[in-house]
Amino acid sequence: MSEEKYLLEVEHLKQYFPIKEGFRTVPLKAVDDISFAIKPGETLGLVGESGCGKTTVGRTLLRLYQPTAGRIVFDGEVLFDSEKKIDVDMHPYRKQMQMVFQDPYSSLDPRMTVEDIIGEPLDVHKLYSSKGERRDKILSLMETVGLNAEHAMRYAHEFSGGQRQRIGIARALAVDPKFIVCDEPVSALDVSIQAQVVNMFEELQEKLGVAYLFIAHDLLVVHHISDRIAVMYLGHMMEIADADDLNNNPIHPYTLSLLSAVPIPDPNIARKSQRIILEGDVPSPLKMPSGCPFRTRCRYATEQCAKEMPPLTDRGNRHFVACWNK
Numbered sequence: 001m002s003e004e005k006y007l008l009e010v011e012h013l014k015q016y017f018p019i020k021e022g023f024r025t026v027p028l029k030a031v032d033d034i035s036f037a038i039k040p041g042e043t044l045g046l047v048g049e050s051g052c053g054k055t056t057v058g059r060t061l062l063r064l065y066q067p068t069a070g071r072i073v074f075d076g077e078v079l080f081d082s083e084k085k086i087d088v089d090m091h092p093y094r095k096q097m098q099m100v101f102q103d104p105y106s107s108l109d110p111r112m113t114v115e116d117i118i119g120e121p122l123d124v125h126k127l128y129s130s131k132g133e134r135r136d137k138i139l140s141l142m143e144t145v146g147l148n149a150e151h152a153m154r155y156a157h158e159f160s161g162g163q164r165q166r167i168g169i170a171r172a173l174a175v176d177p178k179f180i181v182c183d184e185p186v187s188a189l190d191v192s193i194q195a196q197v198v199n200m201f202e203e204l205q206e207k208l209g210v211a212y213l214f215i216a217h218d219l220l221v222v223h224h225i226s227d228r229i230a231v232m233y234l235g236h237m238m239e240i241a242d243a244d245d246l247n248n249n250p251i252h253p254y255t256l257s258l259l260s261a262v263p264i265p266d267p268n269i270a271r272k273s274q275r276i277i278l279e280g281d282v283p284s285p286l287k288m289p290s291g292c293p294f295r296t297r298c299r300y301a302t303e304q305c306a307k308e309m310p311p312l313t314d315r316g317n318r319h320f321v322a323c324w325n326k
């Protein structure tokens, strides 16, 4: 990597899950050799179809899964390096790396009060010296995420989806993290309140300087909030670039098809724009095509594509693309 200071550097990360097929165990390659870096206070958007490995990337970074291989450097410390056999105790780092989940209904215990939910990480990491200080911290966190502090004793089930997501964010912020994995945090919410919650993520970032890995299906949502965007397909990184650059000058055939799937509000523009419809299904990650995993659906595929996975190469301006023919 360059001399720029990154908060998080991920190199050649692999996450294989052992799957039983009859008497054999085969690896499901959920994440297969991906690399990226995030600067302090920056947002990397991560997009791709369902099952391409986005959540697995987030969970592996937070070490909810043991990585199969690769290297993870956080804030200058090597947390994991399979070649050098480095695998540090994550406890001191849990405070600095948090996660906000997709579904605010299942990720919060409905029988817990807001005070208990936000207080839990404060308890785990012993972040107060008196009951009064604990309460003050909880109330101030509620205020930070736009919740009425008078509702601290209410139960999670009494809140709407958007408010529950705010509770989830307050819980993640309680430990003052430097990095948050936001795993599709607005996709379970009503469209009408998605923008409000995305704006809140942005405001919190400006105020607190926290970095995000922001996972979403919707390229529009990601474009709005991201500094850079990474596109995944079947466990592989296909393209990664600055958000505007990726949106205005997409290069990879898969990114082009994702962008043409984004609905365009003006029908005249929609008619003029060439829509590239994705044909065929995503192959099973247990029966990965040889070479480029996108080749079974790619109109530009050539013989070489079946032989070898294209490496990510810099096309200028830190715009990386993995494709033999584009």
Ligand SMILES: Nc1ncnc2c1ncn2[C@@H]1O[C@H](COP(=O)(O)OP(=O)(O)OP(=O)(O)O)[C@@H](O)[C@H]1O
Pocket (backbone or CB within 6 Å): 017, 028, 029, 030, 048, 049, 050, 051, 052, 053, 054, 055, 056, 057, 285
């Ligand atoms: N714990 C697990 N054990 C075995 N396989 C898993 C596990 N978690 C995920 N997978 C598989 O790994 C692949 C990637 O899943 P993942 O949940 O990371 O995708 P995703 O991009 O987050 O999808 P979605 O958009 O639907 O949330 C899928 O094939 C999935 O079935």
Ligand code: SF4
Pocket (backbone or CB within 6 Å): 253, 254, 292, 293, 294, 295, 296, 298, 299, 300, 301, 302, 305, 310, 322, 323, 324, 325, 326
């Ligand atoms: S490497 Fe080949 S199959 Fe893969 S995206 Fe490029 S042209 Fe298509």
Ligand SMILES: [Mg+2]
Pocket (backbone or CB within 6 Å): 054, 055, 056, 183
């Ligand atoms: Mg997911």
